[in-house]
Amino acid sequence: MELIGHVKNYEWGKLGDESYVARIAAANQTDGTFVVDANKPYAELWMGTHCSGPSLVKQSGLELGSVIRPQEQPTYLFKVLSIQKALSIQLHPNKMEATALHAKFPDIYKDPNHKPELAIALTEFKAMCGFRRYTDIYSQLQNWPELQALLGADEIAKTNVPEDEENYEVREVMRNLYSSLMNLEPEQLEKCISSMHNKILAKPEKSSLDQLFLELHNDFGSDVGLLSIYFLNVLDLQPGQSIYLAANVPHAYIRGDCVECMSCSDNVVRAGLTPKFKDIETLLRLVEVKSASPESLMCEPxxxxxxxxxxxxxxxxxxxxxxxxxxxxxxxxxxxxxxxxxxxxxxxxxxxxxxxxxxxxxxxxxxxxxxxxxxxxxxxxxxxxxxxxxxxxxxxxxxxxxxxxxxx
Ligand SMILES: [Zn+2]
CATH class of the missing domain: 2.60.120.10 (Jelly Rolls)
Structure with a gap:
């Protein structure tokens, strides 16, 4: 049976016809009931039975969930995303943690489920995910005395180890560095980011990471998430390439269009690029700091x-x-x-x-x-x-x- 997807107009979505979501939705509703507004963001199209945006059966207008058998109820939510402005840096707890968090803080963690996610690029798609190789983080941080002063050059130096020497102790040093970063006082953050911003603006030639810094700074100001670009891998996916986000892997979708599939859950622990609540304590306890190469995060079909x-x-x-x-x-x-x-x-x-x-x-x-x-x-x-x-x-x-x- 044919369905009508549920469109979400979150402010980070691409505008009007620029949005893949808008184009799909307009083509889906051939009776002309869906009119694309050039000034409106079209962020997500949901396909499934999630109660916050159930798909409707085209012929009858009934919700999909009400006309299919219990065993046919999707165990997943299928989506199209069109991203203009980065989504928050986040991770999703595993099932056991989600159950415990939901029992303890039901207002923040609204269900007991995990939320693994798979994103397949429809257009060129930029995302941040997983910690970089530690030697890479080390060399990134060498460029920024501001960050070295705040996080401690000696501590940073301890993490400068190749992949095969990365053990539990080194990862704990990395966790502490990331923890210091997440716990910076707003004034420290403001000063550090403003100094970095000025330096990047003055550079005659800007790297792609410099460009990303400027774009995120433009959209989010002195948000701690901005500094995560030196800790996390930044991936540029071509159409058809995909990433899989297992439990506890920090990630953020930055720009582009994708098809996404996830299990039905709303459990998100945020780490930046957002004005929303950040549960720093849970974040630092759960975050997977083990380094990962960009290739290892991709899912080869x-x-x-x-x-x-x-x-x-x-x-x-x-x-x-x-x-x-x-x-x-x-x-x-x-x-x-x-x-x-x-x-x-x-x-x-x-x-x-x-x-x-x-x-x-x-x-x-x-x-x-x-x-x-x-x-x-x-x-x-x-x-x-x-x-x-x-x-x-x-x-x-x-x-x-x-x-x-x-x-x-
Ligand atoms: Zn996510």
Whole structure:
């Protein structure tokens, strides 16, 4: 059945037609009820049954959750994001921590669930995540006497170790450095950032990190999150590349459009680039300070069935705790008129981002194109066919398919 996604107009979203979310939403609601306002931010499109933004069945207007069977209720929330201004630096607790935090502070941690996230770039996508290699952090900090004075040059020097010498003690020194950073007094922060800002402005040639500093400074002023760019990896993803954010890994989406899938939870511990509440104590206790190379944070998709489904790549994060979802990207090239699509045991949600075709299964055929969102119920069958007319064949067909993860 066809769905209408729920649009969120958070202020960090891209404006008007610049936003992928707006373009998808406008194409989805072909009856003209969705009009894109050039001055309005369109940040997120939600596909699923989350109570803060449930998807509606196109034909009836009913909420998706009310018309599907209990076992078909998605264990995940599927989204499109269009980001103009960075989101807060954050991490998500694991299940055990989430349960404890929810019991203790139900107003802040509203549910007992973990929130692993997978983001697949739709356009060039910039994100910050995971601690850099320690030698890299060390060399970044050498450029800034302001930070050395505040954090202690001797302490910083202790962390200058290669990956194979990074042990528990060194990580605790790093945790303490990060802790000192997060606990700086507002005046110290203001002075430090203003001095760094002036130096960067005066540089005749600015590095990409300098540019990022200036952009974030412009949007957030003297926010402590600004200094995280020297501690965390900054990744530039190309369309199709993805990152997986396991529990406790600090991250922030900075700019671009992506498809995102996550388990249903609202548990966020914030660490900067936000005026919202920062639970520093919990953050410093949970934050994963183990260094990670940018490559190790990326999730390489695999072709599970190269013979029958050579154009289906599945993102399978290597995380035993992730049970709620997996996402596949289908890129069916021009000229292929018949292609099998595997459905989840408990159904799946399909989002089409290019091309046109007809879905044939055990239920009524559905014509899909850019902007179509379809819930494939288990009744539709374990496998559906994407069938394309001769006039649809000169285009590539691209879609993203989210479903509950098979037991591994
Ligand atoms: Zn997150």
């Amino acid at each position: 695999i072709v599970k069935d190269p013979k029958r489904q050579p154009y289906t790549r599945t993102y399978c994060p290597n995380d035993p705790w992730l049970l709620e979802f997996s996402v596949s990207m289908l890129t069916v090239p021009p000229g292929v008129n018949d292609y099998p699509i595997t459905n989840g045991i408990n159904g799946s949600i399909l989002l089409v981002t290019a091309g046109k075709g007809t879905l044939r299964g055990n239920v009524k055929n559905i014509t899909v194109q850019f902007g179509s969102i379809v819930f494939l119920s288990s009744e539709a069958g374990a496998e559906l066919q994407l069938w394309r007319n001769s006039e649809d064949l000169n285009e590539e067909f691209v879609a993203y398919l989210a479903m509950q993860r098979e037991k591994v």
